[in-house]
Amino acid sequence: MKELEGLNIPAHVAIIMDGNGRWAKAKGLPRNYGHMEGAKTVENILEEASNMGIKYLTVYAFSTENWNRPQDEVKALMKLLRTYMKNCIAKSNKNNVRCRVIGDKTRLDEDLQKAIAKLEDATKTNDGMNFTIAINYGGRDEIIRSVKRIASQVKEGTLDPSQITEKILNDNLDTWELPDPDLLVRTCNELRISNFLLWQLAYTEMYFTEVAWPDFSKEELIKAIEAYNHRDRRYGGLTEGK
Ligand code: IPE
Ligand code: IPE
Ligand code: MG
Secondary structure: OHHHOOOOOOOEEEEEOOOHHHHHHHOOOOHHHHHHHHHHHHHHHHHHHHHHOOOEEEEEEEEOOHHHOOHHHHHHHHHHHHHHHHHHHHHHHHOOOEEEEEOOHHHOOHHHHHHHHHHHHHOOOOOOOEEEEEEEEOHHHHHHHHHHHHHHHHHHOOOOHHHOOHHHHHHOOOOOOOOOOOEEEEOOOOOOOOOOOOOOOOOOEEEEOOOOHHHOOHHHHHHHHHHHHOOOOOOOOOOOOO
């Protein structure tokens, strides 16, 4: 892709897709219309990111805190997710994309759980981009679920507390198969993490834009990658030669 020539493409891009509601409100439309437009943006960015050679794309679709929204909005979001899981099969297979869902799936309606299993299964042999959708996901909840798994191993006597390492905690997270994100993008001018990938974002570069999610495009993603290329990534040490 010409616009990306000479740029270092981050291996893992995570996105907090925010601003669907405000985008719709600014147009005098219902919030749920914003969510519908936002779903179209996900499909577009999935394809663009895959074409750009991004290896992992992870998006925040529904947080553990989003249950606190009005019932009709939660219902509309769940309905949209159900449809999205179906559409995503064709889109992913066309682009050789493997899909995974992270978050506590047990609280989701059974038919949505089935749709998720179907999507994951239908795309599991694709070896292009890894696309991960966070649904009923909370970073704190994910860490607690990891700790519970580790605690049961301790209780069974298969693990000694002195053997618990960062790797063991990491290996018990929903994201155990994924590298940590290199770049986090949040749209619509909010400068917070909102309980997304708390453990995994320890050394991630952050990029915030005023653009609302339904308006996010390939061009905006390129801007984020350009900004990432101007960062001096450090991990507590010093950059070589600086
Ligand atoms: C992001 O848009 C989508 C979800 C969180 C499900 P919002 O619905 O948060 O939109 P704003 O932030 O209210 O504009
Ligand atoms: C974060 O957005 C969750 C998702 C994008 C799914 P929110 O809009 O829910 O976050 P807050 O409430 O503004 O922090
Ligand atoms: Mg929001």
